[in-house]
Amino acid sequence: MAPAGQGSGRRAxxxxxxxxxxxxxxxxxxxxxxxxxxxxxLRPGPDTPGVPFAADLTTREGNKAAVEAAVERxxxxxxxxxxxxxxxxAPIPEFDEDRWDALLAILLTSPFLLTKYGWQHLVDSGAGRVCVIASAHALSASPFKSGYISGKHGVLGLVKTIALEGADCGIRANAICPGxxxxxxxxxxxADQAKAHGMTEDRVVSEVMLVRQPVKQMVELDDLAEMAVFLTGPNSNSLTGMSVSMDMGWSAL
Ligand SMILES: NC(=O)c1ccc[n+]([C@@H]2O[C@H](COP(=O)([O-])OP(=O)(O)OC[C@H]3O[C@@H](n4cnc5c(N)ncnc54)[C@H](O)[C@@H]3O)[C@@H](O)[C@H]2O)c1
Structure with a gap:
């Protein structure tokens, strides 16, 4: 297929x-x-927007099938x-090893495989964009979340590497780190944190979850989606290899 060329046509x-x-x-x-x-x-429902596609992204086959389906469609x-x-x-001594493997597979390996399998198409685009939804936990840790925090920290390294390798072919890679x-x-x-800390759910929200956010509010979905539109759009050409913290001031502490 001929390269689509920068900015031409409907993006996918x-x-x-x-x-x-x-x-x-x-x-x-x-x-x-x-x-x-x-x-x-895993199981897109009838309300899933866009073209729903079922795949287990902890597997190589699932990631490959997703890229092939997008290009075919x-x-x-x-x-x-x-x-x-x-x-x-869970605390590290009790952390289930299969859960650890699955967390790294979904949070770190899936972004790598999607980028690897999609690479030539991103190059052909002329303005390829990778926008990883990472986390405030990609930049700092909390107890009892070793798998998640390791996967999220790791994926920021991947984002920087994609930025370097894609610099000359129009690819820009960034992460959003929400609170x-x-x-x-x-x-x-x-519920899980309440069990791990031995606290009520209300106390977990106010004393554990939002304790590190100076603004005591959860991040809005619409704000995140807007940032994703910007980071994947034509006006983000000068941004690459970076992470945008949308965390109500968490990372300012
Ligand atoms: N909600 C938050 O507060 C928050 C904060 C920071 C970062 N994040 C990150 O944002 C992302 C989305 O989180 P969310 O809160 O919307 O979660 P969610 O549970 O509402 O949605 C996650 C989706 O991922 C799908 N999924 C899980 N394993 C999969 C697999 N093996 N293959 C295919 N799909 C799979 C689930 O089926 C689910 O629909 C996650 O990476 C999360 O770590 C969330």
Whole structure:
């Protein structure tokens, strides 16, 4: 297929974890923006925006199938938003080793594989964009989240490497590092944290979760989706290898 060329035609994106929370909000916003979106998730539902595609992104086959499906369906691939993830909360001595493997597979290896398999299409785009949804926990740690924090810290290294290797071919790679966003993932964490800390769920929110956010609010999905539109759009050409903290001041402490 002939290179699409910078800025020409309708852009095409892969958004992972698109059946819920942040990924769903970004997919919905991209569709509104006129971007073709392959919305990848384990089990996309009838409300999943864009073109739903089922894949297990902890596997090589799942990541390869997602890239192939996007290119087959849209004829191009300009944007990859690796967002799928989950959390596992346990002290290190009790941390389940299969959960550790799965966390690194989804948070670190999937973004690598999607970029690797999609690389030539991003080059052909002339304005390829990778926008990883990382976390405030990509920049600092909290107890009982060793797998998640290791995966998130690692993916910032990947983002910087993509930025360097893609610099001369129009590829720009950045990460968004949100503080707490009220999504199903966070709702589940409140219960897990309550167990790990031996506290009530209300106390976990006020004394554990938001304690490190000077602004005592969760991040809004619409604000995140707007940032993803900017970081994957034509006006972000000068931004690469960086992470944008949307964390209510967490990283200012
Ligand atoms: N919610 C927050 O407060 C918050 C804060 C910082 C970062 N994040 C990050 O944002 C991303 C999205 O989080 P969310 O809160 O929207 O979570 P969510 O649980 O609402 O959505 C995550 C989605 O990922 C999908 N997924 C999980 N494993 C998968 C797999 N193996 N293959 C395919 N899809 C899979 C799930 O099915 C789910 O639909 C995650 O990477 C998370 O770490 C979330």
């Amino acid at each position: 994106a892969i958004v992972t974890g698109a059946a819920s929370g942040i990924g769903e909000a970004i997919s919905r916003r991209f569709v509104k923006e006129g971007i073709d979106v392959l919305s990848v998730d 849209f004829g191009r691939l300009d944007i990859i938003v690796p967002n799928a993830g989950f959390q596992h909360v 707490y966003v009220r999504t199903p993932l966070v709702q589940a964490q409140i």
